[in-house]
Amino acid sequence: MRRFKNAMSRQAPVSVARRPVYRAETRARWYCPFSVCVDLLAAALPVGAAIVKVHEPHPLRLAATAALLWPLIGVMSKRYTSLAWGDKGGLRAVVRDWLVLVGALATLRVICGLDSVPAEAFTALIPALVLTGLCQKLIHRHLLAARREARALRHVLVVGEPPTVDAVVEQLAQRTDHEYVIVGSCPVGEGEVRSGVPVCVRLPCEEPETPEADATAVLGAADELAADLVFVAPGRYLSGERVRRLSWMLHDRGRSLMVLPGIVDVARRRVQLTSAAGLTLLHIAPPLQRGVHTLAKSVVDRVCALVLIILLSPLLLALALAVRLGSPGPALYRQTRVGWNMTPFAMWKFRTMVVDADRLKGGLEAQNENDGHMFKMRRDPRVTPVGRVLRRFSLDELPQLFNILFGHMSLVGPRPPVPEEVVKYNGTEMRRLMVKPGLTGLWQVSGRSDLSWRETVALDLRYVDNWSLAGDMNVMVRTVRAVLDGQGAY
Template identity: 45%
Template sequence: MTAVLGHATTVRSVRRARSRSLPFLPLAVLGGDVLLMATVTSLASVVGDGMPFFDPNAEVDVATRVAAPLIAVGWLLMLAVAGCYRREVLGAGSLEYKRVFNSSVLEMGLVAVGCFLSGNLISRGFYVALFTLGIPALVLGRFGARKVLHSLRRSGYLGFPVLVAGSTEHIDEMVDVIRRASWLGFDVRGALTPGGDEGMTPAGVPVVGPTAETTKAALDADANLVLFTEGASGSGQELRDRVWDLEERGIGVVVAPGVTGIATDRVSIQPVGGLPLMHLGTPAWAEATRIGKRIFDVVGATALLVALAPVLLFVALRIRLHDGGPVFFHQSRVGRQGIPFRCAKFRTMVVDAEERLAALHAQTGYEGGLFKMADDPRITKPGKWLRRYSLDELPQLLNVVRGDMSLVGPRPPLPHEVARYDNASRRRLHVRPGMTGLWQVSGRSDLSWDDAVRLDLYYVDNWSMLQDLHILFRTFGAVVRPRGAY
C-alpha cells in the first residue's frame, strides 16, 4: 500500500511539474510578439527608405524613427486589449488568428487617423512596410508558437488537469474527443457522475466521486479545469452553484452544450430574463454552393492540373508498365443532391478487384459504411505508394472542373452507402463532395464511420471560404506525413 501511495504521489508531482509553466504561457507568447515587433519595426525603417512606388529619394525621417517604438508598443497594447494573450484562445481554433488580424488592422487604421489629425506625418514607405511585414509576421508567429505548444502538449507538458462531469455515456463521448485531440492538453484525471459509485466508465475513465461533490473532487485531484457535459446536474441553478463554488477556488469551468457540431461563427448569446439563450444562425451549406466557391474550384483545379502534368504522366506510365491494365479506375459515386457521377482515380488495385470484394466482406465481417483494409491484398505494388501519398486521387481534379466535385467537401460516398443513410447523414449531400475535407486531414481511414460522418456534417453546416483554405493547407501536411492512408 505504501508503495502504491508513493507511486501515486510521484505521478501527481510529475504532472504538477509539467503543468507548472502553464500560467506563463501568455507571457511566452507576448515575448515572441515583442521580438517579432522589434524585428519588423527595424526592417520597416530600412525597407521604407526610398520605396520605389513612393519617392525613391525619400528617407525615413527622425520623426518616424521616434514614432516607430510608440507604434509598436501601441500595437502590442491593442493585441492585449483584444484578448490575444488570454490562455483560453491560445493554441486552438481560429479565434486567436482572427483577434490578431482584426486588432492589427484596427491599429493600422488608428495610426493613419492619428497621423492625419495631428499633422505629424510619418514616412509613407515606413507605414506600408511596417504593416505589410508586421501583420503576416504576427499571424505566422502565432502559427509557429501553436505548433510548438501542440508538440509540448503531446509530450505531456503545459496541459490542463481535467475532471469530466456528467452521465457516463456523455463522459465517454467527451473523453474520446479529448484523447484524439491530444494537442488540446486536457489531461483527464477522472470522472464525476450523478451516482459517483460506478468505479469506472465503460471507456475506462475512473469515477472519482459524485457530481454533488465536484469541488472537493477537483481539489483532491489537483484539477485546474472541470468540464460539464449533459447529465452533470438536475437543474440550471444546481449547475450555477457548482460553477460559482469552483470559480471561488480558482478552478476553471467548461460547459459542453447539448447541441454539438455548431461553429462559433453561427452562435450568438442573448441574455433574456437572466438566462443566456444560445441563438444558432442558419447553416452555411447554401453558401457552399454559390458561384464564388465554384470559381475557386475551377481556377484551383485547372492550375493544379497544369502544374502537376509531369507527375500525372509519370504515374500513368508506372501503372501501365506494371501489369498492362487500364490506367484509370472509374467508380460510381453520389454527388450533390444525390446525383450519381463517375469518379476518376488512378488504378491502385488488381484488375478484378471488384470481383474479390464480396469475399473480403465476408472475411472481415463488414457490416456497412466505408470499407477499408490496412493490408488489402488487392492493392498493387505501385498502388501502395500512390495511396500512401494520395496521388491516386489526382484525376479527380477533372471531376472538379466538370462540376461533379469540389476541392474541399465531404467524402464522395458510394451508392450502397447512401442507401443506408439516416436523416442526419443525408445532409452531407447538400454540397458537392470534395477531393479533401475534414475527414482527410483528421486521420482518413483511422477514423470510425461515426467520426467521418460527424466531421462531414460539421463542414456542411459551418462552411466558410476561410475554412476551405485552412483545410487545403492542412491537406499538404496530411499528404507529406500520411496517417490513416491505405
C-alpha cells in the first residue's frame, strides 16, 4: 500500500476533513477497561486452576495476587496508555512486564516462606503473556484503522519558521499510522508557508517585549482551531528561552506542548533523554552495524536460506523447467550487483526476459517510468510470458537464497543496485550500501516499483539506520502479504 504518493497534495484536504472529528481524549473508551479485564482474567483463571490442581494452600489468595500484580505492573510500565497502544513495539514491553511478574511472584513466595515454586503455577502464567500480547495487538490494529478513517486524532498547531513548518507538514503527510493532524500554523517571521496549512498568526523574529506576547498569540490560534497540542520547532528566531516561556503559559492553560528536535527516521529505541547543567540532551545511539547483533543476523540468514533451499527444492526445479520451456535460453540469469561496502557480486535470478534483454535496454531508456536511477517499465516488452508470472509473485528472486547462503546478501535489506546505478549515487544514496542487500525489505512491502526513487531511498535509509532482528521478522511476515497482493510487481 502506498504511503508516500502525492504527500503534499493530500495534506491540505486531509487537515480540513479531519478537523471536526474526535479528539485524542475521546478515542475509543473501551481500550483501558478492556485491557485491564483481559489482564485480570488471563492471570487469575489459569493460575488459580493450576494451584488447585497441585493442591497448594490458599489458592484464591494466590490467584488474586497474580491477578492484581499483572495489571499493576502494566500501570507502572504505562502499558495502558495511548502511546503503548499505538506503538508497534508494544509486544516487547509485554514480554518485559511478564518477566517482571514471574520474578515478583517468585520473590513473594520466598518472603512468605512457602515451599518451592510449583512448575505448574508458573506455566499457568503463559496465558497472561499470550492474551495480553493479543489484546495489545488488537487495540493497536483498531487504533490504526481509526486513524486511517480520520478518528482518534489530535489537532496540532505548529509553531516555527516557515521552512520548518513545511517540513513538519510534509513528514506527517507521508504516513497515516500516527495520531497527529496539522490544523494550522504560527510561523515565525514573514516567510511564505508553502504547504497549504492555514496561517493563524505570525510571531515576530525579535524577542517580544513582554513574555506573554508569544503565548497569547499561540493560545488564541489554538482556541480558534480547537487544537489540543502545540508542536514547537526551535530555530534561529525561536530560542530555547523563548520556547521555555511559551511552555509555561501553554501548560498553565492546559495545553500540551511537544518540541521537535529536527531529526527524522530515528527509531525510538535509539533515543535517550538526559540532562546536564540545566541543558536537555538527546542522545542518539549509533545504528547496529557490527557486533553480536550483526553476527546473529548473518547466522539467521544463512540457516534460514539453507532450510528454505531444502524445502523449496522441488519448486525451484519446477520453475527452472518452466523458464527453459517458456522461451529459448538458460533458466538462470546472472547479473553483477553492488553489495555491502561497494563489493560487487554475481546475483542470480530466474530469467524473466529474453536472452538479449541487456542489449535491448538502451533503446527503451526513454520509456523508463522510474524517476530515479532504477530502470522500470510496467509493460516491458522484453519480459517473457512465464517471466510475467514469476515477477507477479516474486518467484524469480528465489535463486538469491544461494546468494544469502554464500554471504553476498541478507534475507532483509535494500535491493542490490547494478554498477551503472551506483556511479550516479550522491552521498546520501550511497548510504544504502552500508548494510548487506536483501531478498526483501521495506521497499518490497511498501509498494515496490510503484514508489518514486525518493521514497525508495527514504525507506532504505530508514532500514539502514534502524534495523533490528525483530524488525527483520516483521518485514518477512509483511513480505508474504505483499507477494500475494502483487502490487507494484512488474
